[in-house]
Amino acid sequence: MVEQTFEVNERRSGDGVPVIVVTGEIDVATAPALRECLQTTIDGGAARMVVDLLGVSFLDSTALGVLIGALKRCRELGGRLDLVLGEQRIVKVFEITGLTEVFTIFPTVDEALRA
Amino acid sequence: MTSTTDREAGQVGDVIELSLPVAADLLVVVRLTAAAVASRAEFNVEDIEDLRLAVDELCLPLVRSAPEGRLVLRFIRTADSVEITACVDGPEASGGPDAASHDPEDALSAQILDALVDEHGWDGTGSRCWLRKRRSSLPV
Numbered sequence: 001m002v003e004q005t006f007e008v009n010e011r012r013s014g015d016g017v018p019v020i021v022v023t024g025e026i027d028v029a030t031a032p033a034l035r036e037c038l039q040t041t042i043d044g045g046a047a048r049m050v051v052d053l054l055g056v057s058f059l060d061s062t063a064l065g066v067l068i069g070a071l072k073r074c075r076e077l078g079g080r081l082d083l084v085l086g087e088q089r090i091v092k093v094f095e096i097t098g099l100t101e102v103f104t105i106f107p108t109v110d111e112a113l114r115a
Numbered sequence: 116m117t118s119t120t121d122r123e124a125g126q127v128g129d130v131i132e133l134s135l136p137v138a139a140d141l142l143v144v145v146r147l148t149a150a151a152v153a154s155r156a157e158f159n160v161e162d163i164e165d166l167r168l169a170v171d172e173l174c175l176p177l178v179r180s181a182p183e184g185r186l187v188l189r190f191i192r193t194a195d196s197v198e199i200t201a202c203v204d205g206p207e208a209s210g211g212p213d214a215a216s217h218d219p220e221d222a223l224s225a226q227i228l229d230a231l232v233d234e235h236g237w238d239g240t241g242s243r244c245w246l247r248k249r250r251s252s253l254p255v
Binding site: 025028058060061062065089093098 | 139223226
């Protein structure tokens, strides 16, 4: 089994909305890099963002904690943080933790940006 | 990996032991081992993924609370399940449920384990955690 390398990058949509693109596995080793990226984006003045997890092959409770923390900060600033999920096994983690009721989840980045 | 003869009725004797430094970036090795054991136990693809996540969640409190030492895991394949125990062998070894109770991810971790495995818990000393997942169906 070849593990996909973890990467997190920020790009901007045509409207200037930050899109955080994550690939690979988000666990206790890689979650700090995601936290830092989200923090930097929020500190840069963005309270509305989309986190694209389509390329994520694994995530655990550490990753969920990071996403929840960023969601809270965005909401405190009057904004929102939406997720883009594709893989059923990733959706399942959000379902069993009840977080599908907390996050707004979209199947594509375009749909998230149009919301 | 070793395979021994049946120890008792219904038992298959695969016992795999894994010892590695306590390091966040080595949990991937634990997950890969769990997936390999689950595959050998003829778990279906979904159950293999479940066990991969479950063993990660099992080890998280140990990794978070023990800055050094060795993470020691024992994978046991029985006739219809996989059992995994984990502990830290080292000077700072602790990590029981009380030690990690203030971690905000703990509740999420417990929810995930509740959903993915049949049984999980800590031993009486709070130093060793374990889980058991039964095979949901035989492969077609």
